[in-house]
Amino acid sequence: MSVRAAFDAARAEGRAALVGYLPAGYPDRDGGIEALTTMVRAGVDVIEVGLPYTDPVMDGPTIQAAAQAALEGGVRTADVLRTVEAVAATGTPTVVMTYWNPVERYGVERFADDLASAGGAGLITPDLTPDFAPEWIEAADQRGLDKIFLVAPSSTDERVAYTTAASRGFVYATAVMGVTGARATTSDLAGPLVARTRAAVEQQGTGLPVGVGLGVSTGDQAAEVASYADGVIVGSAFVRTLLDHADDRRAGLAALAALTEDLAAGVRRG
Amino acid sequence: MTLHAERAETGQSGARPLYQADEQGWFGGFGGRFMPEALIAALDELTVAWHDAMADPAFTAEFEQVLREYAGLPSPLFHATRLSERVGCRVLLKREDLNHTGAHKIRNVLGQALLTKRMGKKRVIAETGAGQHGVASATAAAYFGLDCTVYMGAVDTRRQALNVARMRLLGAEVVPVESGSATLKDAINEAMRDWVASVDHTAYLFGTAAGPHPFPSMVGAFTRGIGDEARAQCLEQYGVLPDAVAACVGGGSNAIGLFTAFLDDPDVAIWGFEAGGEGVETPRHAATISAGATGVLHGARTYVLQDDDGQTVESHSISAGLDYPGVGPQHAHLAATGRATYVPVTDDEAMQALALLSRVEGIIPAIETAHAVAGAIRVAEELAATKGPDATVLISLSGRGDKDMGTVMEYFGLGDQPQEGDA
Numbered sequence: 170m171s172v173r174a175a176f177d178a179a180r181a182e183g184r185a186a187l188v189g190y191l192p193a194g195y196p197d198r199d200g201g202i203e204a205l206t207t208m209v210r211a212g213v214d215v216i217e218v219g220l221p222y223t224d225p226v227m228d229g230p231t232i233q234a235a236a237q238a239a240l241e242g243g244v245r246t247a248d249v250l251r252t253v254e255a256v257a258a259t260g261t262p263t264v265v266m267t268y269w270n271p272v273e274r275y276g277v278e279r280f281a282d283d284l285a286s287a288g289g290a291g292l293i294t295p296d297l298t299p300d301f302a303p304e305w306i307e308a309a310d311q312r313g314l315d316k317i318f319l320v321a322p323s324s325t326d327e328r329v330a331y332t333t334a335a336s337r338g339f340v341y342a343t344a345v346m347g348v349t350g351a352r353a354t355t356s357d358l359a360g361p362l363v364a365r366t367r368a369a370v371e372q373q374g375t376g377l378p379v380g381v382g383l384g385v386s387t388g389d390q391a392a393e394v395a396s397y398a399d400g401v402i403v404g405s406a407f408v409r410t411l412l413d414h415a416d417d418r419r420a421g422l423a424a425l426a427a428l429t430e431d432l433a434a435g436v437r438r439g
Numbered sequence: 440m441t442l443h444a445e446r447a448e449t450g451q452s453g454a455r456p457l458y459q460a461d462e463q464g465w466f467g468g469f470g471g472r473f474m475p476e477a478l479i480a481a482l483d484e485l486t487v488a489w490h491d492a493m494a495d496p497a498f499t500a501e502f503e504q505v506l507r508e509y510a511g512l513p514s515p516l517f518h519a520t521r522l523s524e525r526v527g528c529r530v531l532l533k534r535e536d537l538n539h540t541g542a543h544k545i546r547n548v549l550g551q552a553l554l555t556k557r558m559g560k561k562r563v564i565a566e567t568g569a570g571q572h573g574v575a576s577a578t579a580a581a582y583f584g585l586d587c588t589v590y591m592g593a594v595d596t597r598r599q600a601l602n603v604a605r606m607r608l609l610g611a612e613v614v615p616v617e618s619g620s621a622t623l624k625d626a627i628n629e630a631m632r633d634w635v636a637s638v639d640h641t642a643y644l645f646g647t648a649a650g651p652h653p654f655p656s657m658v659g660a661f662t663r664g665i666g667d668e669a670r671a672q673c674l675e676q677y678g679v680l681p682d683a684v685a686a687c688v689g690g691g692s693n694a695i696g697l698f699t700a701f702l703d704d705p706d707v708a709i710w711g712f713e714a715g716g717e718g719v720e721t722p723r724h725a726a727t728i729s730a731g732a733t734g735v736l737h738g739a740r741t742y743v744l745q746d747d748d749g750q751t752v753e754s755h756s757i758s759a760g761l762d763y764p765g766v767g768p769q770h771a772h773l774a775a776t777g778r779a780t781y782v783p784v785t786d787d788e789a790m791q792a793l794a795l796l797s798r799v800e801g802i803i804p805a806i807e808t809a810h811a812v813a814g815a816i817r818v819a820e821e822l823a824a825t826k827g828p829d830a831t832v833l834i835s836l837s838g839r840g841d842k843d844m845g846t847v848m849e850y851f852g853l854g855d856q857p858q859e860g861d862a
Contacts, residue, residue: 222749222750223619223750223751224619224624224625224628224736224737224751225628226475226628226631226632226635226737227475227477227632227635229632230618233618233619237618237619240750245748246748246749269473269735270734270735270736270743270745270749270751271748271749271750272749273734273735273740273749274732274734274745274747274748274749275748275749295475296473296474296475296735296738297473298472298474298476298479300463300472301463301471301472301473318476319475319476319477320476321475321476321477321479321480322477323476323477323478323479323480323481323638324476324477324479324480325480328476328479328480332476343475343476343477346477346635346636346638346639347632347635347636348632348635348636
């Protein structure tokens with residue numbers, strides 16, 4: 170299934186999609202796959218596999234810690250692609266979220282080929298905007314891969330329109346000004362950003378879904394975001410759950426499943 | 440000369456000077472702006488504000504005034520006669536070590552802080568490695584009455600405790616960064632994380648001519664006085680242009696500051712000296728252009744020390760100020776076009792040059808700067824052999840060595856043996 174199909178299926182059920190993130194290779198390669206497939210079984214609609222990177226400027230301490238542990242454990246780009254292959258085999262659409270340099274180093278064409286072969290649906294690129302992505306856009310278009318770019322509260326209307334026009338699969342609205350991480354309260358910047366993004370999408374007539382990431386960690390927060398967004402993106406809360414159970418994997422997976430179920434119920438209440 | 444061929448081939452088309460960036464920040468295939476969308480509006484705003492300021496005579500006049508009255512500029516161009524005798528031709532030193540706070544860095548921070556004030560922002564953040572840019576930023580913040588937070592790798596705060604104390608005395612908050620390798624690149628990461636959450640009221644005083652557009656061009660514009668002054672001083676004092684100019688290159692702010700004035704002088708050879716650490720054949724160096732590969736780091740496409748997966752590799756240099764696994768994109772472009780030549784200088788070569796300059800001229804350079812001195816001595820000896828004693832080599836003496844005395848004492852075994860527990 171494509172990312173768009175997963176959003177459309179959720180929309181047909183009158184709810185938002187739940188998008189879940191974990192970095193590949195944490196706690197190790199197989200453990201990461203097990204964690205992601207646990208999230209799939211417990212109700213995540215779209216999976217984001219993070220490619221751990223040495224200089225993650227958009228990530229808060231939680232994701233930094235897991236990514237650093239994965240790198241210290243020796244995770245390689247090839248392991249990320251193997252993780253994608255294993256997760257995509259469940260039938261749940263799977264995208265890679267990555268800073269740009271590892272893709273550039275791997276080779277944009279080669280990465281696109283190998284991602285497509287692994288069954289991956291596309292890429293989320295937090296430090297690559299469409300104006301600096303001609304190579305990736307061409308490679309993605311040739312292979313039908315999703316190009317998920319980000320919009321932010323600071324984006325001008327012009328840039329929101331430009332970014333939604335360049336995106337495929339969904340557009341990722343980062344609804345707080347700040348790094349990734351769970352937050353106790355949802356942002357008052359989210360509503361206006363989603364409204365501006367939707368207006369751009371409507372004008373373009375693409376029906377592109379809008380996913381929102383702003384540090385959601387509970388079902389209630391997910392419900393609130395689901396009331397105005399097409400997708401609720403959760404990352405740090407999943408990662409935190411694994412970090413908190415670093416010495417007991419079985420308990421970690423159980424907690425991960427429980428969190429997923431809570432969030433999945435949340436997007437159905439929204 | 441290959442550089443002449445390159446210039447003829449590339450042509451001087453359009454209004455944009457050949458070696459400067461285009462509107463998107465591209466220097467040829469290097470530079471650009473590989474950044475989170477959340478910061479694009481701020482970078483656009485900064486670009487517009489900077490262009491606007493540079494076109495405003497009131498801004499440039501105030502910048503010149505603070506450089507003159509506060510920072511002590513222009514710095515002298517000094518004929519190092521005893522060093523000249525040793526190498527066989529004329530060696531000139533652009534004395535940036537005499538500037539307020541002891542290095543060229545004050546030029547950049549005063550420019551950026553003045554711009555911050557003009558933009559109505561009340562807070563500045565900065566990253567620092569050895570602490571020189573942090574001290575300069577804290578100084579400028581004190582002078583302009585701005586709040587200042589400096590991010591510094593935890594490894595570096597321990598190595599450079601004196602500079603931490605200086606920054607705190609100047610009123611800055613110093614935040615030790617524990618993430619990643621806990622050095623300069625991680626301090627930059629943390630400063631960017633601060634900025635994405637504070638960008639509406641905070642300016643990021645970037646410390647070198649690297650990072651996303653407009654920083655490489657803007658830092659180059661604020662530091663280009665080094666070369667503009669030196670070129671005019673050389674012509675005035677000696678009636679000639681130098682045959683070669685030389686600077687050390689970490690991120691590359693003093694180097695681009697020196698080089699810019701000479702880019703369109705085809706007979707002036709341009710040399711950048713990178714930190715060769717324990718040798719570029721070992722993993723322990725910071726010679727990004729000599730031994731790195733093209734990649735994207737901290738917002739720009741440039742040369743990067745990285746592994747096969749594009750993960751940044753930790754650099755090493757005895758000089759904390761050159762200990763960075765990237766380099767400014769304009770240097771990458773100058774290297775690729777052949778207009779400038781970049782060569783590594785090892786830790787040992789730099790330390791020998793530091794000792795030599797101290798003894799023959801009574802000038803203790805920063806260890807960063809000593810890399811330029813070591814490399815320039817080689818260039819000067821070659822020029823003396825081919826052109827004779829009339830050849831002229833001009834070195835950016837980018838900073839003074841007071842901050843490095845701990846390293847120097849340890850390296851040369853100077854002074855009394857330190858007591859147990861001394862830093």
